[in-house]
Amino acid sequence: MKLYPLFVDLSHRAVLVVGGGAVAERKVAALLEAGAQVTVNAPELTPLLRGWVEQGALAHHPEPFREAWLDRVWLVVAATSDRATNALIAELAGLRRLFVNVVDDAQLSSFHVPAVIDRAPLTIAISSGGQAPMLARLLRERLESLLDHSLGALATLAARLRPRIRLRFTQAAARRRFYETLFSGPVATLLRQGREAEARRAAESALADEENTAAGSVVLVGAGPGDPGLLTLRGLRALNGADVILHDRLVSADVLALARRDAERIEVGKQAGRHYVTQQQIHALMLEHARAGRRVVRLKGGDPFVFGRGGEELEFLRAHGIPYEVVPGITAALACAAYAGVPLTHRDHAQSVRLLTAHCQVSHDTLDWAALAQENQTLAVYMGVGELATLQSRLLGHGRAPATPFALVENGSRADQRVVTGTLAQLAGRAAAHAVRSPALLILGEVATLAGSLAWFGAPPLGAGIDDFGEAGMAARVRQPVRQDGVLAALHQA
Template identity: 40%
Template sequence: MQHFPIFLDVADKAIVLSGGGEAAIAKLRLLLKTEAQIHVYAPHPAPEIEAWAAEARLTLTLRPLGAEDLSGATLVYAANEDTVEDARVAGMTTEAGILINVVDNLEASAFITPAIVDRDPVTVAIGTEGAAPVLARAIKRDLEERLPQSLGLLARLGKRFRSHADALPMGRIRRDFWSAFYFRSGPRAAASGREAINAALETELQAHLGAEARPGHVSFVGAGPGDPELLTLKARRALDEADVIIHDRLVPAEILELARREAIILEAGKEGFGPSTPQERINAMLVEHGHSGAQVVRLKSGDAVIFGRLEEEIGALDAAGIAHTTVPGITAASAAAAQIGRSLTARGRNSELRLITGHDVEGLAEQDWQALARPGAVTGIYMGKRAARFLQGRLLMHGASPETPVTIVESAGRPNSRVIPSRLCRLAEDMTAHSPSGPAVMLLGLAPSHETASVAARIETKLKEHA
């Protein structure tokens, strides 16, 4: 992030703009929405600017900007549409230690003005670091359509009511009060005007004054294979409401970013044959935060009910008397199969599907190898990178064809995903040669579709060329 987004208090502060043409008009349309004192310097201003000056909405000086005019300025805009004049203004402003924006010149600007959705006092700023203004405008248009005009009125009346809401205890009850107003009773009352909105605020306050804090609760949430767009709606809602999030090592930062900024985020990582947070410690963390009254999300990669030691954690909560729910997620095998254009089951090929782990708490995991080795069988193998040679040997020993297809999918469903087609006879060698660093699932009995395999081959060739 090159440009750090902030909201600057400009009430009664001086903002200086140099320029009088179309670029200046575009900036002034936005600046005139603020409570700043706007000073414009232009020898030949457009009629719109002269009209705004006549209405006393800004101060207009009919000459070029001088160094003496910068005294007391908070921000400066150079909108002369003249490279030489803009450079002169930028030099003076920088020397004076004042932030400047040079219109259509990102390199010469100390700050940029984002696209803005205005529902005063609710303001949404959209920036693309100057890289894609068209994209910013498209996002702005989408938000304009989705955010009702009444949102500003709700926020203004809510702001005036804040001192009354201070009667509620800090924390969950107060957040529940504002959530109920802004997302339920407030929007319903908005159609009837100010009095109805104020009545809704009073009603919600009385309801929450007598409310007891919600007891602690733990939601076991499946984060899916890592793509935030594959989260369920229920998972998104749980993350938004969580006070504490205890997450697996494989949950990506993009999903953790969806949490409230105030939420406590704790890692409880596990790694096969590597450093791990003891299960007893994870259980204790869940019980500790649940007893404190927190709304806890135990965020597990993939589906929480598959190889997530879920029942051990549920048992600890049951013993402590803490309520819990489970929100399923998309498991890695499903994401991997979708990525290679195949189905995990198919009529005439396999009427069953097995999901196994390459290792368990005691080491390499033994399986029903004869069932796994049958022709046509399909198996999703989790946590099997370091067990590839063991799996290969056991399957061949129990009669599996050496030509059985095995597809290794690294980081399934993520932008950096990689598909590695293989055969059982060379599985261990391919795993070593490609050495996937991200989480990988193996699909025993499935080869990528022809199109997927061709794409994977082209990507692999390019990777080798750049190596």
């Protein structure tokens, strides 16, 4: 059975709902929202339906169903628990040429209530013809994640400008190009940012622009640590709207797979010891594509504002007049700790947490080692795999207890995640014995003792017995192969 999709104006029109239970309640709620004049026929009502009756929001017939009640209504909903009653209502409604919906009975229904995505005045309805309602609901949930709530304001603005747009652009092709710019350019960006007055002014300016050239923009998006399930909804929407994606080398393939299929992907990751794209070249690429009218996503591992050079890129964009916005991501410290079962703060162990990076000598010289060596705090060290011996020496030298626990999380949140645990006195030796490689995050502090008891993701932590190996050459016996990708290296290269 193929249905004809139809949106109905029920404002101030009479609708009869037969039934007073939870299902009828859901139907009545949607009808009232559409402005219908609803009458409910049922001897008993749910508390919410009873409240609406008392408020005067709907009428109530408590007596048994009467055929005459069908004479003046536009639609009928049969939501009783008795199939014979529902069938009778459907038959009588059909004789009067009334559309009827019989809940959970597609064969008796002449119209079906779809799963709805509400971005008023924009409405998206999904129907399976009553055959697979759960599938329709699943699709609605997926689409909900892709469609920003600002679309309603965008539709309202477009409706207000529509007469003038038709006068300004008499040719359909020119009108279509203007709408494409309106819906995907700076106006849409301003509405997403909640700046409605500026969006209206930008739309007015675009309408008055004789050349009507499309303007590009840049969105800095945090890709998270690698697990695509940790990408934010706003980040997903940005990827689906991108024309060009400038991504770090170690942004996971699973995250990139969520992007629009025809988007141009350009790898701009940096890696020590090999040819890479410089930060200045990244700036130039953002400027080139934005000035060409494209929607650019600068996709960074973790969060763009935590050791990701996001601030530098925004300063560049602002200096060159390029519209931008930022979508935060789950940074490595939060993700790796969570996936290793290590709380960064804990009432009994740590009242503060410090995020730091130690990937070069400059970092060593600027860090306050005496403060970092204090107890009852957690250190989350980014990009420190190559400097673990120095970190260990400096912290011990400034008084941090040799027995301070650590958890070293490699490829956090990914399928090949590994966690190595031990004490500060063993840090460099255990990392070498297990051949830990970047990307890996070091968590140092009393909370790291919980890695063993609270572990829930991937293989159990590698801790006990490592001292028996003695040398890094034994790493091949204890180490599983891992990929050379991950969020921390991506942050380092950003």
